[in-house]
Amino acid sequence: MMNFKNSFFIILAFVSLTVVSCKSGAVKQGTAIKESKQEVIAIIEKVNNHWQNSHPELGNAFWNVAAYHTGNMEAYKVTQNKKYLDYSLAWAEKNQWMGAKSNDKSEWKYNYGENDKHVLFGDWQICFQTYIDLYNFTGKNDPQKIARAREVMEYEMSTTANDYWWWVDGLYMVMPVMTKLYNVTGNEMYLEKLHSYLTYANGIMYDADAKLYFRDAKYIYPKHKSANGKKDFWARGDGWIFAGYAKIIQDLPKTAKHRNEYISRFKDMAKALADAQQKEGYWTRSILDPEHAPGPETSGTAFFTYGFMWGINNGILDKKTYLPVAAKSWNYLTTFALQADGTIGYIQPIGEKAIPGQVVDKNSTSDFGVGAFLLAAAEVYRYTK
Numbered sequence: 570m571m572n573f574k575n576s577f578f579i580i581l582a583f584v585s586l587t588v589v590s591c592k593s594g595a596v597k598q599g600t601a602i603k604e605s606k607q608e609v610i611a612i613i614e615k616v617n618n619h620w621q622n623s624h625p626e627l628g629n630a631f632w633n634v635a636a637y638h639t640g641n642m643e644a645y646k647v648t649q650n651k652k653y654l655d656y657s658l659a660w661a662e663k664n665q666w667m668g669a670k671s672n673d674k675s676e677w678k679y680n681y682g683e684n685d686k687h688v689l690f691g692d693w694q695i696c697f698q699t700y701i702d703l704y705n706f707t708g709k710n711d712p713q714k715i716a717r718a719r720e721v722m723e724y725e726m727s728t729t730a731n732d733y734w735w736w737v738d739g740l741y742m743v744m745p746v747m748t749k750l751y752n753v754t755g756n757e758m759y760l761e762k763l764h765s766y767l768t769y770a771n772g773i774m775y776d777a778d779a780k781l782y783f784r785d786a787k788y789i790y791p792k793h794k795s796a797n798g799k800k801d802f803w804a805r806g807d808g809w810i811f812a813g814y815a816k817i818i819q820d821l822p823k824t825a826k827h828r829n830e831y832i833s834r835f836k837d838m839a840k841a842l843a844d845a846q847q848k849e850g851y852w853t854r855s856i857l858d859p860e861h862a863p864g865p866e867t868s869g870t871a872f873f874t875y876g877f878m879w880g881i882n883n884g885i886l887d888k889k890t891y892l893p894v895a896a897k898s899w900n901y902l903t904t905f906a907l908q909a910d911g912t913i914g915y916i917q918p919i920g921e922k923a924i925p926g927q928v929v930d931k932n933s934t935s936d937f938g939v940g941a942f943l944l945a946a947a948e949v950y951r952y953t954k
Contacts, residue, residue: 601892601896602892602895602896602899602949602952602953604903604949604953605953605954606950606953606954609946609949609950609953610647610648610950612903612907612946613644613647613648613943613946613947613950614648614650615907615911616907616911616913616939616942616943616946617641617644617650617653617939617943618652618911619910619911619912620637620911620936620939621652621653621656624936627656627659627660627663628660628936629664630660630664630667630668630693630696631683631692631693632691632692632693632695632738632742632937633919633935633936633937634660634936635695635696635698635699635742636695636741636742636936636937636940636941637936637937637939637940638657638660638696638698638699638940639695639698639699639745639940639944640939640940640941640942640943640944640947641653641656641657641699641940641943642657642698642699642702642703643943643944643947643948644943644946644947645657645706646947647947647950647951654703654706657699657702657703658703658707660699661696661699661700661703661714664696665717666700666713666714666715666716666717666718667696667717668688668693668694668695668696668697668717668721669682669684669685669686669687669688669690669693670685670688671685671686671688674724677689677724678690679691679730679733688721689721689724689725689733691733691734691738691739691742691743692738692739692742694718694721694722694742694743694746695741695742695743695746697715697717697718697721697722697746697749697750698745698746698749700714700715700717700718701714701715701718701746701749701750701753702749704753705753715750715753718746718750719750719754722746722747722750722759723758725762726758726759726762731762731765731766731768731769732766732769733766733769734766734767734769734770735769735770735773735785735786736774736784736785736921737770737774737782737783737784737785737803737806737807737809737810738784738805738806738809738921739770740767740770740782740809740810740813741809741810741812741813741816742809743766744763744767744813744814744816744817745813745816745817745820747759747760747762747763747817748760748763748816748817748820748821749820751820752820760821760825760826760827763817764826764827773785773786773789774786774789776789776790776800776802779800779802779841779857780837780838780840780841781800781802781807781838781841781842781856781857782802782806782807782810783800783801783802783803783806784803784806784921784922785921788801788803788922795855795857795858795861795923796855796858796860796861796925797858797860797861799855799857799858799861800857801855801857801858801861801922801923802855802856802857803854803855803856803869803921803922803923804852804853804854804855804856804866804868804869804870804873804917804923805854805866805868805869805872805917806869806921807838807842807856807869807873808868808869808870808871808872808873808876808941809872810838811835811838811839811842811872811873811876812872812875812876812941812944814831814834814835814838814876815835815875815876815879815880817831818831818832818835818883818885819879819883832885835876835880835885836880836885836886838876839876839877839880839886839891842856842873842877842894843877843890843891843894845857846894846897846898847859847865849865849897849901849905850870850897850898850899850900850901850902850905851865851866851867851870851898851901851905851915852866852869852870852873852898853865853866853923854866854869854917854923854924854929855923856869861923861925862923862924862925862926862927864915864929865901865905865906865915865929866915866916866917866929867902867906867913867914867915867916867917867938867941867942868916868917868935868937868938868941869917870898870901870902870906871902871906871938871941871942871944871945872941872944872945873898874895874898874899874902874945874948874949875941875944875945875947875948877891877894877895877898878895878899878945878948878949878951878952879948881895881952882948882951882952899945899949902942902945906942907942908931912931912932912934913934913938913939913942914930914931914932914933914934915929915930915931915933916929916933916934916935916937916938916939917929917933918933918935919935
């Protein structure tokens, strides 16, 4: 009987070790970014050349076009392809280095609006990120490139209002404007107001239990629920803020008063997002309820990939924990979302929520999603050997 028991436990131990070994092997297969630097550059150029060649008309300075240019700036940084710099310069000049164009401060608004009176609305301010980058790239010899950005943001900061960022997208749109202008001007007010406005936004959109952001006050649980009665966190919305944190942390001096607070929030989000990733590498449009709007979505996934890779590259996120997450999402982006002609597909159209039944397929593409892909690709380039 003793021999039988011993044999049983030996066999059980062998089976357990075999299972662990197989599981370990499965994890290892997904832990690596397989491309070389040259291969990542080739991917960036395939995607960005296709976009620019098929969009010679440039467009206005509103959020969706401007979000593409934030990715184009990162593509320029890693490729040094002057065509990319010239494309954004031509766009900035077409838009007179402005967002919304009203000069009558008495009519400036910051509720939703697509006209020239909505100067204080963040969707008209994201363009300033690229204007500041262009100012820095071209030798800082033309202060007119950032004159409107400074006029608008310094007027805004002179007011007593702190509720400018009332929707989660706005955090990506404007937080980096504040840190970039701080670095240009040295004016501490940019960092103080950044924290004030972000504190307001956190108070109405951040869920401390889930460590994620609702899109805006309309979507707070339990007032709003997903199809299965869960908290409904919109992937692109959380992508905006996750990427936004990465952008401001990298711009802040190491001694900035609230830097560690932002890093802590970024790390909390990273853990929550990693736990919600689908096995195929993407995130569904409703992060915690995959059945609400099932299937792949690229814009949120690309922003998350950017955030994870930036965090790994800068020692903020643990490589052993998060590289498998980023490698899986990068694999989705490059083998499924990326089409043969350079189109980035599976981008949910402009909106503000996960919509059950909405068709998102390989032909679903958009400027802001291409920008998110370029952000992610640039960080993958920085990681590769």
